[in-house]
Amino acid sequence: MTAPTGAAISIAGCGKTYPDGTRALSPVDLEVKAGETLVLLGPSGCGKTTLLRLIAGLETPDAGGRIAFDGADVTALPIEKRNVGMVFQSYALFPNMSVIDNVAYGLRVRGVATAARRAQAASVLTMMRIEALAERRIDQLSGGQRQRVALARALAVRPRVLLLDEPLTALDAALREHLRSEIDALLRRLAITAVYVTHDQAEALALGDRIVVMKNGAIAQVGTPREVYFRPADDYVAGFVGITNRLEGIVRNGRFETAAGILPVAAPDRAKAHLLFRPEAVRLVSPAEATLVFQVAQVEFQGPRQRVTLNAGDGARIIAEAPADLDLAAGAAIGLALDANRYTLA
Amino acid sequence: MHSADRLARLFLLPLFLFVAAFFLLPMVRLVGVAGSGPNGMAEYVAILTNPRHFATLVATLALSAAVTAATLAIGTVVALFLARNRFWGRPLLVSCLTLPLAFPGVVVGFMVILLAGRQGLLSSLSMGLGMGRWVFAYSMAGLFAGYVYFSLPRVLVTLMAAVEKLDPALEEAARSLGAGRFEVLRDVTLPGIAPALMASGAIAFATAMGAFGTAFTLATRIDVLAMTIYTEFTLNANFATAAALSIALGLITWAVLALSRNLAGGGVAAAG
Numbered sequence: 306m307t308a309p310t311g312a313a314i315s316i317a318g319c320g321k322t323y324p325d326g327t328r329a330l331s332p333v334d335l336e337v338k339a340g341e342t343l344v345l346l347g348p349s350g351c352g353k354t355t356l357l358r359l360i361a362g363l364e365t366p367d368a369g370g371r372i373a374f375d376g377a378d379v380t381a382l383p384i385e386k387r388n389v390g391m392v393f394q395s396y397a398l399f400p401n402m403s404v405i406d407n408v409a410y411g412l413r414v415r416g417v418a419t420a421a422r423r424a425q426a427a428s429v430l431t432m433m434r435i436e437a438l439a440e441r442r443i444d445q446l447s448g449g450q451r452q453r454v455a456l457a458r459a460l461a462v463r464p465r466v467l468l469l470d471e472p473l474t475a476l477d478a479a480l481r482e483h484l485r486s487e488i489d490a491l492l493r494r495l496a497i498t499a500v501y502v503t504h505d506q507a508e509a510l511a512l513g514d515r516i517v518v519m520k521n522g523a524i525a526q527v528g529t530p531r532e533v534y535f536r537p538a539d540d541y542v543a544g545f546v547g548i549t550n551r552l553e554g555i556v557r558n559g560r561f562e563t564a565a566g567i568l569p570v571a572a573p574d575r576a577k578a579h580l581l582f583r584p585e586a587v588r589l590v591s592p593a594e595a596t597l598v599f600q601v602a603q604v605e606f607q608g609p610r611q612r613v614t615l616n617a618g619d620g621a622r623i624i625a626e627a628p629a630d631l632d633l634a635a636g637a638a639i640g641l642a643l644d645a646n647r648y649t650l651a
Numbered sequence: 652m653h654s655a656d657r658l659a660r661l662f663l664l665p666l667f668l669f670v671a672a673f674f675l676l677p678m679v680r681l682v683g684v685a686g687s688g689p690n691g692m693a694e695y696v697a698i699l700t701n702p703r704h705f706a707t708l709v710a711t712l713a714l715s716a717a718v719t720a721a722t723l724a725i726g727t728v729v730a731l732f733l734a735r736n737r738f739w740g741r742p743l744l745v746s747c748l749t750l751p752l753a754f755p756g757v758v759v760g761f762m763v764i765l766l767a768g769r770q771g772l773l774s775s776l777s778m779g780l781g782m783g784r785w786v787f788a789y790s791m792a793g794l795f796a797g798y799v800y801f802s803l804p805r806v807l808v809t810l811m812a813a814v815e816k817l818d819p820a821l822e823e824a825a826r827s828l829g830a831g832r833f834e835v836l837r838d839v840t841l842p843g844i845a846p847a848l849m850a851s852g853a854i855a856f857a858t859a860m861g862a863f864g865t866a867f868t869l870a871t872r873i874d875v876l877a878m879t880i881y882t883e884f885t886l887n888a889n890f891a892t893a894a895a896l897s898i899a900l901g902l903i904t905w906a907v908l909a910l911s912r913n914l915a916g917g918g919v920a921a922a923g
Contacts, residue, residue, distance in 0.1 A: 411828030
C-alpha cells in the first residue's frame with residue numbers, strides 16, 4: 306500500500322461562528338494532499354478542533370465555506386456520509402461492545418455479514434498487533450490499548466480521511482511517545498490522508514508532513530516541521546514551537562545592528578527589527594572570528610552537549626547549545642555565528 | 652474491643668430500634684395476620700385461587716408495566732431533547748416538568764378528572780366537535796394517565812442526568828463510522844443510559860404498583876391491588892386477605908426492584 310489511499314482535502318473560505326456570536330474560526334483556505342499527514346497545532350481555543358470538526362462534518366461552515374474531498378463537494382454531507390475515520394481524546398469506545406465488535410461496528414452499519422466483518426476486524430486488530438484483545442471488554446483495557454482499538458475501529462472502514470483529535474493527550478508521557486511513533490509508522494505505511502490535532506509541539510514536529518500553526522481562530526503559519534521550527538513566520542509561532550532567542554535592533558545598509566554587534570542580512574532598512582533563532586542554530590566561535598559577541602553568563606553541562614546562557618550588551622539574554630567539549634567559562638567573551646537559513650528577521 | 656468501637660455500636664442502637672419498630676415488627680405482624688383467618692397460612696394460596704383477587708393482581712401488574720413502558724418512552728424522548736438543546740425558557744420548562752413531584756396522589760387524581768372526567772376538558776371538547784362525550788377518568792385509562800403524569804418527573808430527572816453524562820464523542824464516533832440516527836440511538840445512546848432506564852423504570856413500576864391516592868380519588872371500583880386491600884380491610888374487615896394481598900404486593904414489587912438492581916448494578920430505590 307504505497308499509493309495514497311486517502312482523499313485530497315480542499316478547504317476554501319471555511320469559517321465558523323456559533324449561534325451565540327462567538328467566532329471560533331475565521332475563514333481559512335487550506336489544501337491537504339492525498340496521503341499527507343497534516344497537523345493542526347495550537348493552544349486550546351485557537352480553532353484547531355473546530356477546523357477538524359468542519360472537515361469531519363460534525364460542524365457546518367458559515368455561509369460561503371466549501372470543503373471538497375478529491376474535488377467532490379462534501380460541504381452539505383453529514384459525517385456519516387463522508388467516510389472519515391475519527392479518533393478522539395476520550396477514545397469514545399462503545400462500552401457495551403467487546404473490542405472486536407467495536408472494530409467491526411462500522412462494517413456492521415454498512416450491512417457486512419457477521420462472519421465477514423469479524424474476519425475483517427480481526428485482520429485490522431492483527432495489523433495493530435492487538436489481536437489478543439479481541440474478546441475483551443473495553444473496561445479491561447489500558448489507555449494505550451484503548452487508543453489502539455480506537456485507531457483500529459477508525460481504520461476498519463477504510464476511510465478516505467483519518468481525523469485524530471488529540472489522540473495521545475490522555476496518556477502518560479512514556480506511552481505517548483511510544484504510541485506516537487507507532488501512529489507515525491502506521492500513517493506512512495497506509496499512506497492515508499490524516500489530519501491530526503494537537504497542542505503538543507513535539508507531537509506536531511514528529512508526525513506532521515506539514516504543520517498548520519493556529520492562533521485565535523486563524524492560521525499563523527503553514528509549513529513543514531523544519532520550516533516551522535527553523536523559520537517561524539512570527540513571534541507567536543516561534544514562541545509556541547521550541548525555545549526561541551530574540552535580539553532587538555535595526556536594519557541599515559544590509560546589516561542587522563544590535564547591542565551584541567552586527568549581522569549581514571538580505572533585508573531592506575528598518576528602524577525596528579528583531580532576529581529570531583533557535584539555541585541549536587548557532588555556532589559558538591572565538592570572538593575574533595565573529596561579528597556578534599556576547600558574554601558567557603552561565604554554563605549548564607548536560608552530557609551530550611552544554612546549554613549556555615549569553616548576555617548581550619543591552620541586557621538581553623539568549624540561550625545557545627554548544628558541543629560538550631567546548632571550553633567555556635562564565636564571564637568570558639564568545640563569538641556567535643549564525644547561518645542565513647537558520648534565523649528569521651521580523 | 653476498642654472503646655471507640657463500643658461507642659459506635661451504642662450510637663447504632665437507635666437505628667436498630669427504629670428498624671425493629673417500624674420495619675421488622677409490622678412485617679412479622681402482617682405475616683401473622685395473613686395466617687390468622689379461617690384459611691390459616693393457606694390464605695396466600697387463596698388469594699391466587701380466588702379469581703377476583705387473581706384478576707386484580709394481573710390487572711395491577713399489567714397497568715404498572717404499561718405505565719413503566721409509557722413513562723420510559725416519553726421520558727427518554729424528552730430527556731434527549733432537553734439535554735441536547737439550549738433554548739430560551741428551558742430552565743423554566745424543566746422546573747415545570749418536575750412540578751408533579753410536589754403533588755400527592757389525590758391532587759393527581761383530581762387533575763385527571765379535570766382533564767377527562769364527565770365535566771372535563773376532553774369531554775367539553777369532544778362534545779363541542781359533535782363526537783360524543785369522551786370520558787376515561789374513572790377507569791384504568793384514567794389511572795394510567797395519572798400514574799404516567801406522576802412518575803414522569805422522577806424518570807425525567809434521572810434520564811436527563813444520564814444523558815448529560817454520556818460522552819458526546821461516543822455518538823460522534825458512531826456517526827463517523829456511518830451510523831444513522833436510529834443506529835446511534837439503538838447502539839450507543841440507549842445502551843449508554845440503560846442503567847438509568849432500569850433504575851427509573853423500577854421506580855415508576857413500584858410507584859404504580861403501590862399508589863393509592865389517585866385510584867381512590869378516581870373511583871372506588873377500580874380493581875387494582877391497593878384498592879382491593881383497602882376494600883378488604885375497611886369495608887369487609889377481612890384482615891387476613893388484606894394482609895396476604897399486602898405481602899404479595901410487597902414481594903412482587905420488591906422482586907422487580909431487586910431484579911432491576913441486579914441488572915442495572917445498583918442505584919435503585921423505591922419512591923412514592
